[in-house]
Amino acid sequence: MLRRVARDLLEMAIEASRDSHPNEFGALLRRNGDVIDELLLLPGTISGTDSALFRLHMLPIDPTVAGSLHSHPSPHPYPSDADIEFFGRLGEVHIIVASPYNMRSWRAYDRRGEPLELEVVRHRR
Numbered sequence: 203m204l205r206r207v208a209r210d211l212l213e214m215a216i217e218a219s220r221d222s223h224p225n226e227f228g229a230l231l232r233r234n235g236d237v238i239d240e241l242l243l244l245p246g247t248i249s250g251t252d253s254a255l256f257r258l259h260m261l262p263i264d265p266t267v268a269g270s271l272h273s274h275p276s277p278h279p280y281p282s283d284a285d286i287e288f289f290g291r292l293g294e295v296h297i298i299v300a301s302p303y304n305m306r307s308w309r310a311y312d313r314r315g316e317p318l319e320l321e322v323v324r325h326r327r
């Protein structure tokens with residue numbers, strides 16, 4: 203079970219989410235062993251007024267994709283019904299970064315939208 207995430211990935215995602223405000227930021231999460239440590243950016247998914255997740259549907263299958271990350275321009279890091287439906291399709295860890303975009307304003311969820319505790323670790327490479 204994937205339970206660890208690299209701190210620098212989170213910091214990068216938080217910064218990208220802040221830069222995208224008031225639009226959503228969306229990216230995929232990639233794993234290296236049991237640590238989620240890479241953001242996979244896709245053209246056209248950087249920001250949008252609609253759900254950033256929608257464009258992530260058009261993806262090639264990639265076994266290193268561990269899940270997704272997207273931002274909420276609101277102070278509520280909780281998955282919507284559409285988010286949970288998306289979570290169920292891809293990967294096992296899904297992170298939502300909410301406004302005001304800091305290390306305390308994100309939450310992780312499993313594919314059913316249930317809260318997941320992630321350990322934040324130093325990047326190993």
Ligand SMILES: [Zn+2]
Binds near residue numbers: 272273282285
């Ligand atoms: Zn959402």
